[in-house]
Amino acid sequence: MTGCITDNQSISDSSETAIQHDKTPEDLEWDCNAGDAQSCMSAVEQILATDNPGKYRNKIVSLYTAACDYKESEGCYNLAIIYGIKELSIYDSTKSIRLYKQACDNFHSKSCVALAYAYERGNGVAQNGEKALYYYQRECAIGFARACFNSGVMYERGRGIKKDLALAVANYDTACNLDHASACTNLASIYLSDDRRFTDKSKALDLFEKACDSGDALGCARLGGAYLTANGVDYDLDKSMSYLKKSCELDPSTVICRKTKKN
Numbered sequence: 355m356t357g358c359i360t361d362n363q364s365i366s367d368s369s370e371t372a373i374q375h376d377k378t379p380e381d382l383e384w385d386c387n388a389g390d391a392q393s394c395m396s397a398v399e400q401i402l403a404t405d406n407p408g409k410y411r412n413k414i415v416s417l418y419t420a421a422c423d424y425k426e427s428e429g430c431y432n433l434a435i436i437y438g439i440k441e442l443s444i445y446d447s448t449k450s451i452r453l454y455k456q457a458c459d460n461f462h463s464k465s466c467v468a469l470a471y472a473y474e475r476g477n478g479v480a481q482n483g484e485k486a487l488y489y490y491q492r493e494c495a496i497g498f499a500r501a502c503f504n505s506g507v508m509y510e511r512g513r514g515i516k517k518d519l520a521l522a523v524a525n526y527d528t529a530c531n532l533d534h535a536s537a538c539t540n541l542a543s544i545y546l547s548d549d550r551r552f553t554d555k556s557k558a559l560d561l562f563e564k565a566c567d568s569g570d571a572l573g574c575a576r577l578g579g580a581y582l583t584a585n586g587v588d589y590d591l592d593k594s595m596s597y598l599k600k601s602c603e604l605d606p607s608t609v610i611c612r613k614t615k616k617n
Contacts, residue, residue, distance in 0.1 A: 556586065
C-alpha cells in the first residue's frame with residue numbers, strides 16, 4: 355500500500371499566490387523590498403523559470419525570507435523546504451520546522467501536513483505520533499485530502515499511535531471522496547483483504563477502478579491482478595494485461611514493470 359505523502363521535497367510552484375508576469379525582475383525586487391510579498395514570490399517564480407536557477411539560490415532564499423517576513427505563508431513554506439534539504443550548505447532542520455510551524459499557525463495546510471510528517475518520521479524533531487496525528491486530523495477536518503490519507507496510513511500501520519483499522523478505513527474513505535487516488539487504492543486493498551469486518555470485493559474493485567482512472571499506478575496494478583486471479587471478478591486475461599500495462603505506463607519503476615521489461 356502507498357505510504358504517507360508529503361510534498362516538501364520540491365519547491366512549490368507558488369500557485370496559491372497571484373504571480374505577476376508583466377513586471378521586470380528589477381521592478382519585482384524593488385516592490386519586494388518595499389514590502390509587497392506578492393512581488394517577492396513573483397520574483398522567485400521568474401528565477402525558477404531560468405535555465406539555471408540554482409546559481410541564484412541565495413537570492414531565492416532572500417526573496418522567500420522577505421515574503422515570509424511579510425506574512426506570506428507560501429514563502430515560509432518554500433523557505434522551510436530549502437532549509438530542510440540536507441544536501442545544501444544552509445541545511446537547518448530546526449529553522450525548517452520553525453517555518454513550517456509559523457505557516458501552519460497561519461492556516462497554511464501544506465505546512466501543517468509537512469509539520470505532521472516531520473513529527474511522524476522524526477525529521478528535525480523528536481518523533482511524536484500523537485502530534486503528527488493532531489496536525490493531520492486538523493487539516494483533514496477542513497477537507498485537505500492528503501492529511502486524511504496520511505491519518506489513514508498511521509492508523510492502518512500503527513505508526514506512532516495505536517493501530518485501528520476502522521479509523522484507517524474512515525480516513526481513507528474521506529480522502530478517497532476528496533479524490534485522493536492513493537487513498538482509494540489503500541481503502542480498496544482493505545476491502546479485498548481477509549478481514550471479515552471490512553471485506554467487500556465489489557466495493558474494492560470499484561475503488562481500484564476509480565484510483566486507476568485517476569492515475570494511481572498501484573490501483574491499476576491491483577485491478578489487473580484481480581482480473582488475473584479472478585478475485586472478485588471473472589478471470590479476464592485481456593483486461594488484466596490492459597490494466598497492468600496502464601500501471602507500467604504510469605509508473606515504470608515498479609517491480610512487476612521492471613521484470614516485464616526484462617522479459
